[in-house]
Amino acid sequence: MAQAVWSRLGRILWLACLLPWAPAGVAAEFLVGDLVVTQNTSLPWPSSYLTKTVLKVSFLLHDPSNFLKTALFLYSWDFGDGTQMVTEDSVVYYNYSIIGTFTVKLKVVAEWEEVEPDATRAVKQKTGDFSASLKLQETLRGIQVLGPTLIQTFQKMTMTLNFLGSPPLTVCWRLKPECLPLEEGECHPVSVASTAYNLTHTFRDPGDYCFSIRAENIISKTHQYHKIQVWPSRIQPAVFAFPCATLITVMLAFIMYMTLRNATQQKDMVENPEPPSGVRCCCQMCCGPFLLETPSEYLEIVRENHGLLPPLYKSVKTYTV
Structure with a gap:
């Protein structure tokens, strides 16, 4: 019994040493199977899984003729986050603690004995490489x-x-x-x-x-x-304050204009009790300071219209000697 155990253990160690050099292929002479990842959650999105929740990763061998029923299998797992392990079981359980996208890689080696035509026993071997991409997410807590x-x-x-x-x-x-x-x-x-x-x-x-x-x-x-x-805000926004200030400024300017205009009209009525007659007189009185070039011309016209005012110049008599 002890000898059988040591013999099996020796074969496992030998297979483990052969795993790094085992060829990876997809031809028919290599192992055929599927790498299946499941989790005890019902998510509607494929290849999406939860962190901090146990994953079940299993290898399903495709051997309908049971040709490899007596073979010894060795599985080398790489979970993509730095964790690696070697097992004899085709099923492992793993828990990812961080979010991200990871690729699980599996190398499988199968070994068995066969009787050759010359009645000698020979060791046969098949290998296979498999992988699966996983996207680990956290729930919104x-x-x-x-x-x-x-x-x-x-x-x-x-x-x-x-x-x-x-x-x-x-x-x-x-x-x-x-x-x-x-x-x-x-x-x-x-x-x-x-x-x-x-x-x-x-x-x-x-x-x-x-x-x-x-x-x-x-x-x-x-x-x-x-x-x-x-x-409610104590300070009204500037978008309302600016129109109000503009309206108040316009109203004050209008009031000042009307006040100055009334004062000017009253002063003219005191100085000129009789309203001027004719279009020319009105134009000269109202627009004279703006149409004439100098103030003296304006005063000359005013004195001509008002006989009470003395003329600006006196007549000069000339004598011939």
Whole structure:
């Protein structure tokens, strides 16, 4: 019994030494089979699995004629994250602790004895290489919301959403008066490629609001809510203040213009009790300072129209000697 055990152990060690040099091929003389990966979860996406959950990796040999029923098999596993092992069993269980895409590689060596035509016993061997690609994801365990709970109207609000788990494929949010779950098609989804997302919004009306947020990746989805109270702003925005200031300035300018105009008309009435007659007189009185080149010309016209004023020059008599 002990001799049989030592003989079997010796053959296993010999096969293990031959694994690195065993040729890899796909021809019919090599082993044929499938590498199957399963997990105790029902995910609708192929080749997607959860981290921190046990995976079952098994090799299914295709040998319908049971030709290799007496063969000794040795399996060399490489899980793609630095872990390697050699087993005699075609089934192993493994647990990935990090997210990412990994390739599981398996090298299988089968050995058996055959009786040759000359009645001698010879050792025969077949090998095969198999692989499977795995995408490890984490479920979305929740959404952490970092943002204010009290804000004023017309004040820009920024919230940071931290997703606990694998990055979501889409994020959807909607502002509601109450914290209620989002229905399908109720909001427009936004693509996200990281575990953080900044959300900005400006409130125009005061009141109580609730942000309803939904995030989902290829294996899970989660919801979160954030209540916020909006108070009226004490300072009106500049977009309303500027038109008001412009309107007030125009009104003040109009009032000043009307006041100066009335004062000028009253002064003219005191100095000129009789209104001027004729179009030429009106033009000369109203527009004279602007049409004449010098003030003396304007005063000359005024003195001609008003006989009470002395002339600007006196007549000079000339004598001839």
